[in-house]
Amino acid sequence: MKQILEAILAADTTAEDYAALELPETYRGVTVRKDEADMFEGLPSSEKDPRMSLHVDEVPLPELGPGEAYVAVMASAINYNTVWTSIFEPLSTFGFLERYGRTSPLAKRHDLPYHVVGSDLAGVVLKTGAGVHMWQPGDEVVAHCLSVELESPDGHGDTMLDPEQRIWGFETNFGGLAEIALVKSNQLMPKPDHLTWEEASSPGLVNSTAYRQLVSRNGAGMKQGDNVLIWGASGGLGGYATQFALNGGATPVCVVSSEDKAEICRKMGAELVINRREEDFRFWKDEQTQDQKEWRRFGKRIRELTGGEDVDIVFEHPGRETFGASVFAARKGGTIVTCASTSGFMHEYDNRYLWMNLKRIIGSHFANYREAWEANRLIAKGAIHPTLSRSYAMEEVGQAAYDVHKNLHQGKVGVLCLAPEEGLGVRDLEKRAAHLDQINRFRGI
Numbered sequence: 001m002k003q004i005l006e007a008i009l010a011a012d013t014t015a016e017d018y019a020a021l022e023l024p025e026t027y028r029g030v031t032v033r034k035d036e037a038d039m040f041e042g043l044p045s046s047e048k049d050p051r052m053s054l055h056v057d058e059v060p061l062p063e064l065g066p067g068e069a070y071v072a073v074m075a076s077a078i079n080y081n082t083v084w085t086s087i088f089e090p091l092s093t094f095g096f097l098e099r100y101g102r103t104s105p106l107a108k109r110h111d112l113p114y115h116v117v118g119s120d121l122a123g124v125v126l127k128t129g130a131g132v133h134m135w136q137p138g139d140e141v142v143a144h145c146l147s148v149e150l151e152s153p154d155g156h157g158d159t160m161l162d163p164e165q166r167i168w169g170f171e172t173n174f175g176g177l178a179e180i181a182l183v184k185s186n187q188l189m190p191k192p193d194h195l196t197w198e199e200a201s202s203p204g205l206v207n208s209t210a211y212r213q214l215v216s217r218n219g220a221g222m223k224q225g226d227n228v229l230i231w232g233a234s235g236g237l238g239g240y241a242t243q244f245a246l247n248g249g250a251t252p253v254c255v256v257s258s259e260d261k262a263e264i265c266r267k268m269g270a271e272l273v274i275n276r277r278e279e280d281f282r283f284w285k286d287e288q289t290q291d292q293k294e295w296r297r298f299g300k301r302i303r304e305l306t307g308g309e310d311v312d313i314v315f316e317h318p319g320r321e322t323f324g325a326s327v328f329a330a331r332k333g334g335t336i337v338t339c340a341s342t343s344g345f346m347h348e349y350d351n352r353y354l355w356m357n358l359k360r361i362i363g364s365h366f367a368n369y370r371e372a373w374e375a376n377r378l379i380a381k382g383a384i385h386p387t388l389s390r391s392y393a394m395e396e397v398g399q400a401a402y403d404v405h406k407n408l409h410q411g412k413v414g415v416l417c418l419a420p421e422e423g424l425g426v427r428d429l430e431k432r433a434a435h436l437d438q439i440n441r442f443r444g445i
Helices: 002-009 015-020 080-087 094-101 197-201 204-215 238-247 259-268 292-306 323-329 351-355 369-380 394-405 429-442
Strands: 026-033 055-060 068-078 114-116 121-128 140-143 180-184 188-190 227-231 251-256 272-275 311-316 330-338 360-363 388-393 412-416
Touching: 002 068, 015 121, 026 394, 055 114, 055 394, 068 197, 068 394, 080 394, 121 180, 121 197, 188 369, 197 388, 197 412, 204 238, 204 311, 204 369, 227 238, 227 323, 238 251, 238 259, 251 259, 251 292, 259 272, 259 429, 272 292, 292 323, 311 323, 323 330, 323 351, 388 394, 394 412
Parallel strands: 227 251, 227 311, 251 272, 311 330, 330 360, 388 412
Antiparallel strands: 026 055, 026 114, 068 121, 068 180, 068 412, 121 140, 140 188
């Protein structure tokens, strides 16, 4: 790996130099192990510790297939799917790998007793497989996490509907929390050249997810003037939703859990902020019963901020804890668009507020290539900015995932893989200088 890193850090390395590099037989990757999948059995989610289950292992370099690429990973990031993988919830990801392995001889590579995780990366193409023409060794890239086969007609209108659609690094192996990643070539996008490696790696999954969920016609189709309620508005997903609302002429109503997080939203330009802990919103009386008086108090608070208007769109991702309040809070004819469910997958709401008020619930999951490309293009143009708050060394990945699991983070949490330090990888100094204030602001500084 030393020669690969030296080539990336050198200023004069050519595409021919990259193509001539000898690839290693093994590389370091962050893994969970199949024989440890029962290690947290019987424990509540809150007590499951990613620091115990995530390992940095030396693993064999997988075979390169047609339409694929090896990427030297300079930096990656933590997503909530990495937390789920690390605590083996809602089920072990080894079931995903086993099912994928049965689909074809080439897919069998993914069914292993270890799972190299991670659904983000920024790095450099090292080698491409047969049939790849758009990308060459030496190209600086980021990757989105949609892996599709596209052998079925169902995926050709929207690739997210492909029956073999998977999330790379979660439902497939050889993910981005590693020194080398294996990706399909149609996961690659140009690295924004004014960003560092760690900044560029952090938007991929959450930025694309927020774009489809909020902006795309496959999601809520946000328009100018909309009021948008955004849960976790300073976090990895909500931070991009807040930016898309501001950038698209909508008004975000940001819900956060601390004054520090409220201040991050204000620095992004949001004016309407609800600190749900400070205002002590408790949507559940106990494990079985929601408190509709709290829904009404919440709706009243929203109208106080908006000048008497309910929200047109609710950007939902906490799930069980907030979903009843979300359905209640949307205006008549409004939209609740949902993904993730980090507080629990079993949602409960009062259907009278949905059916009698003609509201819609839309399920949204990651993004297709077009949506991911558009979301990345906005990053490259400097219209949307990374929300990275901290980067860890790869050896500290367990702590990084623990911070996300416990909601101790702000914005996105990065992981340095091959990059020896933060701050490397900027190619366009003029563009960076023009956007540095915004970059720093959106990093929560």
